[in-house]
Amino acid sequence: MQFPIKRFRVEDYSMAPTFLPNDYVLVSTFSYIFRLPRANEVIIIKLPHNGPFIIKRIERVLSANKYFVIGDNKNNSIDSRKFGPIDLKNIVGRVILKIR
Amino acid sequence: MSLLKEVFNFLEFFIPAKKVYAHCDIPCGIYDPHLAQVSAHTVIRMNMLISQLKPLSTGSKAEEINDYNHKLIRYTDIKEKHSELCKQELRILWGDYFKPEHVQKFPELHELFWKSMKDASKAKQEINMRAAEELLNTVNKIAEIFWKTKGIETNRVKAPYPTEHDIVLPKLD
Numbered sequence: 082m083q084f085p086i087k088r089f090r091v092e093d094y095s096m097a098p099t100f101l102p103n104d105y106v107l108v109s110t111f112s113y114i115f116r117l118p119r120a121n122e123v124i125i126i127k128l129p130h131n132g133p134f135i136i137k138r139i140e141r142v143l144s145a146n147k148y149f150v151i152g153d154n155k156n157n158s159i160d161s162r163k164f165g166p167i168d169l170k171n172i173v174g175r176v177i178l179k180i181r
Numbered sequence: 182m183s184l185l186k187e188v189f190n191f192l193e194f195f196i197p198a199k200k201v202y203a204h205c206d207i208p209c210g211i212y213d214p215h216l217a218q219v220s221a222h223t224v225i226r227m228n229m230l231i232s233q234l235k236p237l238s239t240g241s242k243a244e245e246i247n248d249y250n251h252k253l254i255r256y257t258d259i260k261e262k263h264s265e266l267c268k269q270e271l272r273i274l275w276g277d278y279f280k281p282e283h284v285q286k287f288p289e290l291h292e293l294f295w296k297s298m299k300d301a302s303k304a305k306q307e308i309n310m311r312a313a314e315e316l317l318n319t320v321n322k323i324a325e326i327f328w329k330t331k332g333i334e335t336n337r338v339k340a341p342y343p344t345e346h347d348i349v350l351p352k353l354d
Contacts, residue, residue: 088189089201102280105189105198125201134201180185 085111087174089125089134095158096136099123104181106136110174117145118169123176126150126167134173137161145169212278214324218348220267221317224301225344227260228310257308264305267316271297274327287326293319317346324349 091104100106100123108125118124123138137150137160147166152158161167189198230252237249275294284290300316303309321337328335333351340348 088192088198090193090198092200092202105186106201134199136201180183180189 085109086177087125089136091136095152095154095160096123096138097154097157099138099153100136100179101181104179106176106180107178108174109177112175112177113169113172118142118148118172118175124148124150125173125176126171127173129171136176148172212274212327214270214274214320214327214349217267217270217274217320218317218324220263220270221301221313221320222340222342222344222346222348223263224260224267224304225310225313225317225346226342227256227263228304228308228313229344230256231260231308232310261305264301264316267320268298268301271301271320271323274323278327279330283326283330287329290323290326293323293326297323314346321347321349 087108087110089106089108091100091102091106093102106125112118118139120139120142123136126135126137128135137152137158139148140151140161141149143149143166146169148169149161149166151160151162192198234249234252234256235245237246241249271294279290297316297319300312300319303312304316325335325337328349328351331351333353335349335351337347337349340346342348
């Protein structure tokens, strides 16, 4: 059974100024059980092949399973513009609280 | 600092939060100064080989001239390519790996990177062993700092290459 809230610490700047390094975020892992992710929501993604967790904003919902994500700091972000849309199964949860 | 942030910082000592990356080239998290070090050694080796070429004279035969030109072009080509490769690897470390907190702890970092760029350019432009050795020395210093930021001790040993110059290696289990 998965814990409904997870705690993460932001490491880099691509979501600046919304999120900065050393900000904490609380993430609801239950948000998308009853509904699908929506545009403009900030989410945590687990990259495939045991990759790291990344934080991005959903720019467009392409389908129920495909999401185009982007960093708020567009000039300094590697995101769906580079690695393409992400799958629903890779979304860990929705960011519900930022602690700075 | 908010009270909540203090609580979270306190909690961090006992149950560290998972790290979430906002930026990075993928992010893969794979950085290593070794490629820059090997490139710097290659630049030294090419300078050695160039200096060991048998000089031409007015009495040199056509095949000797051809052989000299061929080798000089090859050594120079590799010297230029590896100088540039060294710069490229250093730029990745400088721009992608090192963060402001590293510079706070190692204030000489920017100066070292800036110097290494200049050394590499000089080593590329000239047949200049001194510049090549300076480049390797600077790259080794950067390598020592790199591993320190990861909490990994290093050894400075004589590299098992014909250059017989030092290389900084991490002490890994």
